[in-house]
Amino acid sequence: MERKMTEQEIIDSFAEAMANDHIYPCYQPQINHGTGRMVGAEALMRWKNPTFGVQYPSDFIPVLEKHDLLYEADVHIFDCVCRFQKQRLEKNEPTIPISVNMSRYDIYRHEYVDEIEKRRQKYGVPVKYLRIEITESSAIGGMELMTAVIDRLHEIGYIVEMDDFGSGYSSLNILKNLKVDMIKLDLKFLEGDMGGRGGIILSSMVQMAKWLKTPLIAEGVETTEQADYMKSLGCSYIQGYLYSKPVPEDEFLVMLKQSAHEPTLPAMNLVNAINAGKFWDPGSMETLIFSNFVGAAALFSYQEGQVETLRCNEKYLRELGMQLTETDVTNSNPWDNLDAENRAIYVRTIEKAIASGGEETCETWRDFYSRLCGSDRICIRSHIRVIGNAGSQYLIYAMVQNITEEKKNYQQLFESERRFRFASEQANVYAWEYTIATKEMRPCFRCMRDLGLPPVIKNYPEPAIKLGIFPPDYADMYRDWHRRLAEGEPHLEAIIPLTVGRIPFHVRYTNEFDENGNPVKAYGSATMVVGDPPNAEKK
Ligand code: C2E
Ligand code: CA
Ligand code: CA
Numbered sequence: 001m002e003r004k005m006t007e008q009e010i011i012d013s014f015a016e017a018m019a020n021d022h023i024y025p026c027y028q029p030q031i032n033h034g035t036g037r038m039v040g041a042e043a044l045m046r047w048k049n050p051t052f053g054v055q056y057p058s059d060f061i062p063v064l065e066k067h068d069l070l071y072e073a074d075v076h077i078f079d080c081v082c083r084f085q086k087q088r089l090e091k092n093e094p095t096i097p098i099s100v101n102m103s104r105y106d107i108y109r110h111e112y113v114d115e116i117e118k119r120r121q122k123y124g125v126p127v128k129y130l131r132i133e134i135t136e137s138s139a140i141g142g143m144e145l146m147t148a149v150i151d152r153l154h155e156i157g158y159i160v161e162m163d164d165f166g167s168g169y170s171s172l173n174i175l176k177n178l179k180v181d182m183i184k185l186d187l188k189f190l191e192g193d194m195g196g197r198g199g200i201i202l203s204s205m206v207q208m209a210k211w212l213k214t215p216l217i218a219e220g221v222e223t224t225e226q227a228d229y230m231k232s233l234g235c236s237y238i239q240g241y242l243y244s245k246p247v248p249e250d251e252f253l254v255m256l257k258q259s260a261h262e263p264t265l266p267a268m269n270l271v272n273a274i275n276a277g278k279f280w281d282p283g284s285m286e287t288l289i290f291s292n293f294v295g296a297a298a299l300f301s302y303q304e305g306q307v308e309t310l311r312c313n314e315k316y317l318r319e320l321g322m323q324l325t326e327t328d329v330t331n332s333n334p335w336d337n338l339d340a341e342n343r344a345i346y347v348r349t350i351e352k353a354i355a356s357g358g359e360e361t362c363e364t365w366r367d368f369y370s371r372l373c374g375s376d377r378i379c380i381r382s383h384i385r386v387i388g389n390a391g392s393q394y395l396i397y398a399m400v401q402n403i404t405e406e407k408k409n410y411q412q413l414f415e416s417e418r419r420f421r422f423a424s425e426q427a428n429v430y431a432w433e434y435t436i437a438t439k440e441m442r443p444c445f446r447c448m449r450d451l452g453l454p455p456v457i458k459n460y461p462e463p464a465i466k467l468g469i470f471p472p473d474y475a476d477m478y479r480d481w482h483r484r485l486a487e488g489e490p491h492l493e494a495i496i497p498l499t500v501g502r503i504p505f506h507v508r509y510t511n512e513f514d515e516n517g518n519p520v521k522a523y524g525s526a527t528m529v530v531g532d533p534p535n536a537e538k539k
Helices: 007-019 057-066 070-090 104-108 112-123 136-141 143-156 171-177 197-211 224-232 249-261 276-280 285-292 314-320 326-331 340-356 404-426 445-451 462-466 472-487
Strands: 023-032 037-049 053-055 098-101 130-135 159-165 182-186 216-219 237-239 297-303 306-312 360-370 374-390 393-402 430-435 440-443 491-498 503-513 519-528
Touching (some): 007 037, 023 070, 037 057, 037 070, 057 070, 070 098, 070 104, 070 130, 104 143, 136 143, 143 159, 182 197, 197 224, 224 340, 297 314, 306 326, 314 326, 314 393, 340 393, 374 404, 430 445, 462 472
Parallel strands (some): 037 098, 098 130, 130 159, 159 182, 182 216, 216 237
Antiparallel strands (some): 023 037, 023 237, 297 306, 297 393, 360 374, 374 393, 503 519
16 A cells, blocks of 8 residues: 555654665756766655655655654665665675765764764775765754854865755855865756746846856756756756656666766657657658758757757758769768858857757858859858757758859948948048938948947938928928939039038939839938039039
């Protein structure tokens, strides 16, 4: 009959449970989420009663506390952990540091440190394989007592961890005063609220830990999103159901041996409902959709700065326009096509997509080579989205557009504008551009400097008239110019007395047209009149 034991049953069977190892530790691994490797573990107390089954700490620890039995149980767990470590070391098997919980009642027992030290020496386990977790609430019994215990543990060489940081009432005070070596942050206390206030609290606690130069472990991590988020805050050590529940010794042993050879990976976690595995099955619906219904797309994996193209569809190859085959693409290292600058842009975009969980876009230039087309420089716009991950390895879906032509046109335009600006700056001319469609005026640097104009003036020319740059008796003529420009007048000029000084300027407009003959942009200039201007439109 499996059920929770009553208080009386707990007390009555305690001695027997201790003697027969019914009270024993389970182990929960701590993983570096960046590498997937195990970095430590926590020993958590369990009680397996022959009649009532496994009992959990929340049910029996309060009873043991009440009857002053927890101390004995804690020392017993420490003993079990020493025994476990000794066996690993004797057999030359891989192992990692294991943290043991110390209750606040242990702090009142002055012999606690001596007692565990006796056990450690009995088994001959180096202190680096053992760690002690203390809780914030232990400080209630007095900071002096706690400081003394931590100092003694430090003298021996223990790493001391502050458990459940942030759950208590004066976390910052405690941290400031206690010399702990590691902090454990429990996400449970945020109740899943990572987006709003919880996220802010979390990031400030992480920040605080950084100021104190104290490493952090995030506990109670159940989802990849939480782990990724913690990693993005700079906390990569993760303990929680995402990687593993606390497991009995034999199971933990298997994990340890495995972790020595390969990173511990949580199961492939799909962000969307699609089944990534099926992308590799040629007959699956996913493949059918990928090949026929989506645009130019590729699937690749990303792990710590390295990428590998797994698949690309027909449209992707056509978009590149280099007569490449899918094998050409998947067999080459994508980084070979990108120089350092473009690679950095791409990696940043991937990292952003990982952090945001949404779609991120970037434009990168790539150098492609194909047997048929030789080499070419192509600009690709990529829309990137993470569709799954296993640990630090991400499965990424990229939709691409070849925007080389678009880019080249833009660059030509940009070049001509740059030359124009440069020329006007040199020639003692005030120059500006007027965009017909938006009625926006963009002044040159000299206009901005001498007339104090902003980089963009909307609803031009009204603000210039209002500012008095164009005098009131020329206002209607100047307004009319802009109407005529919009109607396609190719060229306009006049002598206009400008600015407060009413100095005569030769003002000119040259209109620019698109391929359909519609006016797009007019280039305006004003040069001071020196002597008699030719062909001036007299007012
Ligand atoms: P704790 O020290 O904060 O231990 C972490 C607790 O969170 C464990 O509960 C663990 O099983 C649970 N946990 C781990 N990952 C997750 C997760 O992803 N999601 C959620 N919701 N929970 C997770 P457990 O084993 O029931 O222990 C509860 C508490 O009992 C411990 O909290 C600790 O305060 C105490 N305890 C456990 N073992 C010992 C011990 O040997 N000595 C003492 N004094 N206290 C112990
Ligand atoms: Ca703990
Ligand atoms: Ca904890």
